Amino acid sequence: MAHLSLSEWLARAESDRRFRENVTAIKRIDATDGLFAPYPQWVNPAIQKVLSGRGITKLYNHQVRAIELVHQGRDIVLVTPTASGKTLCYNIPVLQRIIEEPETRAIYLFPTKALANDQMAEVHGLIRELKANIKTYTYDGDTPDDARQAIRKQGNVVVTNPDMLHAGILPHHTKWQKLFSNLKYVVVDELHTYRGVFGSHVTNVFRRLKRICRFYGQDPVFICCSATVANPREHAENLLEKDVLLIDESGAPRSAKTFILYNPPVVNRELGIRQSALTPARNMMNDLIGNRIQTIAFTTSRLNVEVLTKYLKDMFRGRIPDDHYVTGYRGGYLPNLRRQIEKGLREKSIMGVVSTNALELGIDIGDLEVCIMVGYPGTIASTWQQAGRAGRRTGESLAVLIAKSNPMDQFIVENPDYFFTRSPEYCRVNPDNLLVLLHHIKSAAFELPFEEGEKFGKEDLMELLAYLEEKGVLHRVDQRWHWAAENYPADEVSLRTISTENVVVVDTTETGDHKVIAEVDWESAFTTLHDGAIYMMESQQYHVDHLDLERKKAYVKKVDVDHYTDAMNYTNVKVIDDFDKKIKNDIIIEHGEVQVTRKVVGYKKIKFYTSENVGYGDVDLPQRDMHTTSYWFTLPWDLLNSLQLTRLDIIDGLAGLTYCLHHISAMLLMADIRDVDWCIGDKSGEWYVRPGNNRRVITTSPTKPVAVMENAYDPTIFIFDAYPGGIGFSENLFDRHDELINAVRSVIASCPCEHGCPMCVGPLLEVGPSARSSALQILDMMIGP
């Protein structure tokens, strides 16, 4: 049977009524020609020769602009699509300078080790062909001890990650004297990944890096590359705290691309259940790969990688001899296997791969034809980056986004204009979160004593130093603050979170052969590892026998049961300080500092497939308290009472609205859904709403199940940063309140379900039959005529 080409396949799919019915948008992006420019005069002939040998006889105009600016010593951020040759934008000026001044040093920073390795291969290739004596090394946790000294002394280009810079390089800067005394360039690739908590930490690592550079009399040029985000220049300037020039017009040619948004059909209108996103993904991939069209699928979880890979392997078993014709790819696979898969993709011996976002960043896997995204990747930027995996240089490519059943995904596929026309998300950092800042001030003091009048961050450094002195970690003498403790402060903070504690999961199924099978972060442990919970890992269920918070261990045993558990959390928020306030249609909108109290009070046992409640259990865990920042709005009773709804309907409506608001907030913030949390209550923390065993109840404390809701307290909806001290989301949500509420309304109004479903106000069984209509009435009232 003849194989279809991608264009033929597309034509056939588009004429198929059943396929078309589920497509909410098809967008064709035309091919564009490249804009070229000659090499600048100053570029070393040897470099030009090597590049010409690779077929690069001229540069794209954005590359020329970038290397010219870097050559002039300007800090830049480069925002251009995948396959636009961004690596040359830093490799040319860096190699040029090293050829001119052999002592020159550069640091290349990548967010992950895999990317660093990929880049190493690229730079090594160039250097080999240049036949120049330029030494390039990766320096990360895997670097053997005996190699480290050579790297410190000789490496012209040191390729590493922010975590290593933070814990391995800066605290030992004297061993890197040669590097820091000659550091001319710092390359920061994938800049957009440094946002939220991670970005806030990385900003402080840059503060420390610049401080150390000053000590050695250097002021390196920063060369940053970012995927498309709304505020690349602002983000670069926030991270580096210096002026940065933006280059965002790509001169690279672009191939034609078709982008399809696909919403799986509704299979149960009553409960608002759609077909699983995995089903159309599996069918499309099967068909595409069967036609020898190379396809990559991205899923949003590691579990789904395994599930989809298994489905596909089952479908192809017997049809093709090679077991690796379709394969999975994710963090957790051994490096060797990953390299093999990357090679197989480049050589087209692997025709289908299912991956997490591990392959999203710039790892070279050649040009694939089709990219299928199973679920919205969470941000517009990520979506374009994943879509860019298909058709880097080929003539025609296809990207399909298949929506899952949650408000975020539904909003995206049902509002194609939002997705296609809007600029992508903003990157935010809050480097002056006091806890984050304090960690880095300690690390910085360890690296070099602080001097009177020095600046570090936007808070009053002298006051923070005085605080640390009082705590006994710093010692002040002669206007200098010295590190005066035994420990190594950089070891005490991980850049990827604020808290550093983890709970290890110990499998005690085999007596005498206890195994650690997983690590769970402190916060998640309360909801996933409480006594009696069913913990799932690699499709295996484990019963949690005991959670020992003191020793940070959870003891589990393998079980095979027909249910899973869902923790019942109560959250109570009390306003401590309001920073700003506005009033719209009598709704009071504010943001500020809050105290959040959370407690897991019990759990539900939920049966697989039917999602029935098959039992309850109590949990006795301490409550957790934190101070953070929040955005909130208050709906006065006078207004709500005008809606002619019962008290219970109003509560259900508010709950449904909040469910959707939570998801849409995360979407607008470009944040993980767990980075923000929600609560409905009142500003004084007197009462709040939580799910009861059957319906929502209003309560004043976790032990008292039901209380009378007084008219005196107006209901308030909080969306807060789920990190102590806050991470800067709240002010942004406050500013974008109208946009947020309109988006929430659009999702709830356009949902095809009857009474509410996980795609709009939450699962019907949890929110009650009136939630959807009540939520819509409340939203209409908020938006006004």
Add this chain to the structure above:
Amino acid sequence: MSLKDRLTRLVGEAPKPGEGKAYPRQDTIRELRARIDTIMNRRERILPSKTPEARRDALPLEHAVAGEEVQTQHGTFFMSRNIIDAGDFYGYSRVRDLACPSMPAAAFLTGHRPFVDMLITDGLFLDTETTGLSGGTGTFPFLIGLGWFENDSFVTCQLLSRDFSEEVAALRYLSELASGRQFLVTFNGKAYDINLLATRFILNRSHDRLAGMPHIDLLHPSRRIFAHRLENTRLSTIESQILGVRREGDVPGFEIPQRYFDWLRQRDGMFLKDVFEHNRMDIISMASLLKHLTDLVENTVEIENCHHGDLLKLAMFLHERGDAARSLPVFELLVASPHPDVAAGARRSLSIIYKKMRRWDDAVHLWQILADDQPHDIFAIEELAKFYEHQTRELEKALQLVRRLLDHAPHLSQAACISLEYRYQRLLKKLS
């Protein structure tokens, strides 16, 4: 609200504002605070019984430690200088006897030839006490202990930075002292003290005179020679197990950083008294250890007074350094050792030397003894097989020996098995 208030509230230390009634202290707040506190104060807590109690009247440093302030153009620091007389005992030895370690032996131990022509009186013994063991730029060597031989007696000179601000002066003084010396003697100084000082010189923008100085680091030879019979190779362990020195009331190393922090806060000389003594003992121990090691190399110790295991390790060490002239007589002595393990080890090593020298009769003799003692000694039997195959061409004899091993030797490794099997097949082929 002030930054401080925000901080204390964030870490849960202050009562929250706007609370009329006492709010029950939340577990998590307490936990967060505890966490921040452990992070900030993560240092070994000293057992109260061992710590000099915080005294109402702090003892001036000069009263606790014999010494005085030194004034330099870079500032002041505190120095304690002591002389141990030639006739004083240290462990098993008199100080005067420690003063003459063989420098050629030191050259052999370090593999650094130029020591041959240096004098022990040009050596600077060095050991630092620091504010932590983690390394990195924030670790502060607050006490720099030095020592040298002067007319058969041993001088110790300890430089204390009474505060961080005195470090420059102490470091410059150290540089001056070092510039009058030829080489350094330390225990683990290559990996630790000298690196740490290099960092401090850079931080204080001073020239590091120690870098590049010839250096006898006693840790490595000690580990090679004594590790086989010690639970660890810390200086204190070597001191008590090898040199026969007992310290009374010594301050444990892990307590030292806290002693200094306590001193910084309370300025009570009692906190540092024991630290000075500990450091001084370490320096003297290094002198004693250097003498002991060089004596072993020079073979000047009566074999009856020596641990035979140490001698075997020493001979192997010397052999690796390519010094057959010194290692051979030691091995030859040890084959007669009453300790079977030592004797067997010596026979093995010696047989290889003989083999290289083509002293076949002597080598075969040793293999024979080994094989008689241990009928399945793979090493000896394989060597004999090789000998018969290649030297005397007695292929049958060789074949039998290999067969014996293959059939009867317990615990043959896979690699040994393959190699023996290969040899066996080759012998069979040659025979046919």
